[in-house]
Structures are given as structure tokens and as C-alpha cells.
Amino acid sequence: ITSVARLTAGYGKVTTLDALQEQLGISYERIIYVGDGSSDIHVMLHVNRCEGFTIAVSENRHLAPIARRTVLSDNALSVLIPILEDVVGCRDRAQIRQLFEGQGVDLQGWEKTQVDRLTILETARPASASLPKVSA
Known part of the structure; x- marks a missing residue:
């Protein structure tokens, strides 16, 4: 469907x-x-x-x-990447690129990222407490 x-x-x-x-x-x-x-x-x-x-x-x-x-992506074929990787089990980027190229499609700018979305605002007055110490 x-x-x-x-x-x-x-x-x-x-x-x-x-x-x-x-x-x-x-x-x-x-x-x-x-x-x-x-x-x-x-x-x-x-x-x-x-x-x-x-x-x-x-x-x-x-x-x-x-x-x-x-x-x-601006291209609807992009949804095939997670399907090939996670559903089909093909994790080899070179193999996926070859599959696309065999169909006359060139994968460009393929980057995987994890995004942290933050909003940081200044407070009215600086906090007097110091940063907590982080142990290794």
C-alpha cells in the first residue's frame, strides 16, 4: 500500500x-x-x-x-536507507551505495548524526554555587 x-x-x-x-x-x-x-x-x-x-x-x-x-532528505528514496540497514540487515555502506548506483541513483552527503536540542538562557543573576565536581 x-x-x-x-x-x-x-x-x-x-x-x-x-x-x-x-x-x-x-x-x-x-x-x-x-x-x-x-x-x-x-x-x-x-x-x-x-x-x-x-x-x-x-x-x-x-x-x-x-x-x-x-x-x-528531499528525496523519497532516502527512507530505503533505514529499511536496508535495520529491516533487511545490510549495514555495509559501500554495498548500499552500490545498490543505489546500480539503479542510477548517487548517494551524496550521507551522514549519521545524533542531535541534542538545547535552549540555554541567562538567569537574572548568576548562581553563586560552583559547578559540581565530576569524578572520572
């Missing part, structure tokens, strides 16, 4: 996914869900709980921590 014509955001997606899963007789472990916004949170939590695989395709601060993987 590549798309669903119309459905309610949020928990409506869970209901639709459950109906499709039952209708097609697919086990949840074989479901890969790709989402990009807050309306995908409920269904991603549901798919994760049922041992499916979730991919976020945006930096949505609520969605990215829930998804098993996050991919940021």
Missing part, C-alpha cells in the same frame, strides 16, 4: 492501519510506517508497541524521538 485516500488525523490513522492489517493479513512486525508530523505520533507509538518499524521524515521535535529512525 503506498497511500490511503482519506482518513482522520491522529488516532484515526491507528484505526485505519489496524483495518488494513487485518484485511491484508499482515503481521505487525512487517509494517513499516513513515510519518512527518504530529498527526503521526499515535500511529507511530502503536506500530512501535506492536514491533513494527517507524521512520520519521522531518525534524518534528515530538515525532523524531518516537520513530525508530529519522531520515532528512
Whole structure:
């Protein structure tokens, strides 16, 4: 299934996914869900709980921590990377690049990152306490 014509955001997606899963007789472990916004949170939590695989395709601060993987790209083929690595089990970057190149697609700028999002503000007055000592 590549798309669903119309459905309610949020928990409506869970209901639709459950109906499709039952209708097609697919086990949840074989479901890969790709989402990009807050309306995908409920269904991603549901798919994760049922041992499916979730991919976020945006930096949505609520969605990215829930998804098993996050991919940021302008090309829809980018979701194949976590599928090949985590579902198929192909962790060899050279082999993945070769697979894409064999289809006439060049992977450029492939970098894996872990992002810490911080907001640091100055206080009205500096704290008088010193930094805690860290033991090695």
C-alpha cells in the first residue's frame, strides 16, 4: 500500500492501519510506517508497541524521538536507507551505495548524526554555587 485516500488525523490513522492489517493479513512486525508530523505520533507509538518499524521524515521535535529512525532528505528514496540497514540487515555502506548506483541513483552527503536540542538562557543573576565536581 503506498497511500490511503482519506482518513482522520491522529488516532484515526491507528484505526485505519489496524483495518488494513487485518484485511491484508499482515503481521505487525512487517509494517513499516513513515510519518512527518504530529498527526503521526499515535500511529507511530502503536506500530512501535506492536514491533513494527517507524521512520520519521522531518525534524518534528515530538515525532523524531518516537520513530525508530529519522531520515532528512528531499528525496523519497532516502527512507530505503533505514529499511536496508535495520529491516533487511545490510549495514555495509559501500554495498548500499552500490545498490543505489546500480539503479542510477548517487548517494551524496550521507551522514549519521545524533542531535541534542538545547535552549540555554541567562538567569537574572548568576548562581553563586560552583559547578559540581565530576569524578572520572
